[in-house]
Amino acid sequence: MSRNGRGGARGAPQEPAPGSAEEPGGARRLDKWLFAARWFRTRSAAAEAVASGAVRRNGVRCEKPGQTLQPGDVLTIRRARDVALIRVLAFAERRGGAGEAQALYQEIGSDHAEPDLASKDARA
Secondary structure, three states: OOOOOOOOOOOOOOOOOOOOOOOOOOOEEHHHHHHHOOOOOOHHHHHHHHHOOOEEEOOEEOOOOOOEEOOOOEEEEEEOOEEEEEEEOOOOOOOOOHHHHHOOEEEEEEEEOOOOHHHHHHHO
16 A cells, blocks of 8 residues: 555556546547647647637537547537538547548538639629
8 A cells, every 4th residue: 555545556647537538538628639630730729729719519619628529529610711510530649640630530511711703703
């Protein structure tokens, strides 16, 4: 038994609490997933986007970067000129290459803000 009376080895890795953001195979932090899936260049940029309301999870605005994410969740991500609708498929232990990142989600739809060509033709 250790000095604190709780047993276990001192400095031994502890199991994550059930339902925590670090549970293996379970939920993950939203900002970590957005960074690993390469939607943002840095984790802090992902956290800022979440805090500013640019990300919705299952139609509900996310305000906390540490909000948990589950496989099957649908995210709406608003960036400079486009809005992407994606489904979370998997998690990554760390940020990998583009191919690995694309395996983490399925793109459901995307609304790219392109100039309306029909309106340009109508003016001519």
